Amino acid sequence: MNRYIAVADAPDWGALLDRAEYFRKHPHADTGLGKNKTLLQLFYNSSLRTRLSTQIAGQRLGMEVITMDLTQGWALEFTDGAIMNENKAEHIREAAGVMSRYADIIGLRSFASLQDRHADYEDFVIHQFARNTQVPMLNLESAIAHPLQALADSLTIRQFHPGHRPKVVLSWAPHPRALPQAVANSFVQGMQRMDVDLVITHPQGFELNPDIVGKTPVLYDQRNALQEADFVYVKNWSSYQDYGLTAPHLTDWMLDHNKMQLTNKAYFMHCLPVRRNVIVTDEVIDSDRSIVLDQAENRIYAAQAVLAELLMDGHER
């Protein structure tokens, strides 16, 4: 694997999960793999879990990790041929070119604009970085994908596996702000590579990108979808069709104890941060079926597995 921008970049999801599971059992294995290697993490948007888990993962592999906070802005020019006489002082060609002289792996977080679906769904910024670096790119959540989260989510489902082929429900929930579709997109793609029955449920108008959903069943009736679920993953996303539209008034879609009663004692999952009593009631998230902190912890092992593969392929080249 020489980059991890999308779930599809992993050639073998099961093997990557095996590796992540190995790191959960042996967190301090392979501490020499990243010796003399530098991971550069760039954050155009703020981060808690991703920043910490990826930094810890890199350090456990023996890497030096340098984190750059760009939330105050770093206005790069992305247009070829631009006459740069205005407010952008550096072109992506030099920026990415220089960073690939300094780092062995470059991680980037750059959220969706939610203004221009076409640009977002090209995943423009991270691909511009990838095109101009010589080193593996690691997606720390881009406009449309959060594959490190998806790997941790898959790992968590393995960890709490019921023994039989599990039913996994991804349910939309209301939220006061317009959020990207990145987490939902990558979760769907991860589940499609697992031996699970995935069902998606959301209000009409909140269909995800049909190229991503494919043949995965979609129900508009949340209660129906939840029947006999083994895992319930709740997440808000804004509309793909009416791009960026949100629906905070659909409070009926909050997950509560009554709805959980419809399931097969399902585990409750969320990528965090979560708005309590908007997305999910306290009762559900504080119950013993809530595995949100395990998901968060698994972010470390997922990142370790991905970094390890990127380091090994980097060596081969």
Add this chain to the structure above:
Amino acid sequence: MNRYIAVADAPDWGALLDRAEYFRKHPHADTGLGKNKTLLQLFYNSSLRTRLSTQIAGQRLGMEVITMDLTQGWALEFTDGAIMNENKAEHIREAAGVMSRYADIIGLRSFASLQDRHADYEDFVIHQFARNTQVPMLNLESAIAHPLQALADSLTIRQFHPGHRPKVVLSWAPHPRALPQAVANSFVQGMQRMDVDLVITHPQGFELNPDIVGKTPVLYDQRNALQEADFVYVKNWSSYQDYGLTAPHLTDWMLDHNKMQLTNKAYFMHCLPVRRNVIVTDEVIDSDRSIVLDQAENRIYAAQAVLAELLMDGHER
């Protein structure tokens, strides 16, 4: 010791000072103690000495240290049962829960509001973190306490000990802004655990919390208090009674050379940063009796001692 939120959390002040003294003599002892352990430092308020000294202390023990600057704000919800549909995106339960999956020790700086004495004196924020983590909490200056500073101050008094039971004077001084009582509170508590004669002096209306002062003598006459002092610790704090009130006009309280003449060639102490010619004259702080840089250096050894104890108790659990 499984947390260090207040001076009282140290079961044996003398033993902790012994350990700090050991690190002053052997700064690179015990470099394996923190191997594969992570210290997470969170700063809601800016920091120079605390940030650097604690980071260096952690690194010397072999820890990975991750520093997060939250001065631009990280609006956590602290209220149980809140319906989180406004501007707070994460609840302390998840925030602290996740961080205790990622870190082995969590340090936090969160200053007093100086608006609500009741909330400040509950030391609400750091206790909310402590309640929701599974790992030891380290106070990097909270609303009412700065126990790492107090330990370094005690260590400095040991270092420059006159041989006899020393007289230590804590004197209020004027300052243009309203400052918390945290440093003064913890200094008093540290001195109360040392074999010293502590005297506090300040203008009327600037009495510290009586629960902290206890039987420590308080004088309103600074010159009288300074007689035969071996150590003079100068510090501004705003009023506890008329909560947050300050008195920059009381310029008579600045420490100068004439006042130092009343002492037993006392050493001059301050936690820094210090406003020259407001708190203390250049002549005093630049004299050979000024030990403010030694105090600052001792912050490293104090932090090393505390981290070492937190790491050892962490191992036992």
Add this chain to the structure above:
Amino acid sequence: MNRYIAVADAPDWGALLDRAEYFRKHPHADTGLGKNKTLLQLFYNSSLRTRLSTQIAGQRLGMEVITMDLTQGWALEFTDGAIMNENKAEHIREAAGVMSRYADIIGLRSFASLQDRHADYEDFVIHQFARNTQVPMLNLESAIAHPLQALADSLTIRQFHPGHRPKVVLSWAPHPRALPQAVANSFVQGMQRMDVDLVITHPQGFELNPDIVGKTPVLYDQRNALQEADFVYVKNWSSYQDYGLTAPHLTDWMLDHNKMQLTNKAYFMHCLPVRRNVIVTDEVIDSDRSIVLDQAENRIYAAQAVLAELLMDGHER
């Protein structure tokens, strides 16, 4: 070498370049040299290349590197005797004094004001730090000098050396904002210590400080200057005479392919970041004679060489 504030601080430019070249060939040599040593990097102005390359250099030598971003401001008092009752909470004496208890080398970036030539050309801020620390100071670009860049530039000219004594041209180029003279100053001083023919070219009114230029030939005719050049270093700077004046309208001074045809297949150099199609055309910077990324990479080895010398002299004292 016990500080590196200016090119002149290096007693032997050739020996320093030898050491940098050694690190280019053996980047992970001398990893024990900085064991138990801390490099503190302070940035009053933002930085990509300097921050990353210096951090990586320090880490490769085994140092702990702590980077502090002061771009949001850290208002120090620099005036002796000041009555500090306004907005400055700390004096340089304590700030620098404390940091020299915490760090073994202190790096500082503090750009020119471009308002007060006298203060800028005293290089006031970095010299104030140097005066008040006990440890070596490293210039990460000050008001008038960028000696780490100059060393990397010299190293790059060695790397791409044509075999004969090369002609090196430093050419002014237009820029929409007023930039300091630091890079140009240090480049000139570096070249004056190399076995090269240096020529400077710029519009009238953009003469550099005559004390720095010395006997180096200056031409106002750019095309004439470029004849038979082996290296062309392009850089904007604002006026030294009419201090801080800039001239974005002099677009004729942009470097393009036609001008490069006048040279001896010269290599194109720039310190980056560069404004494409303002300073230089895409055609030139994207050509195979462009060595700007090599320059940037050489920043690591230059910093490694300087840090190594500072560490070794630190040991001797």
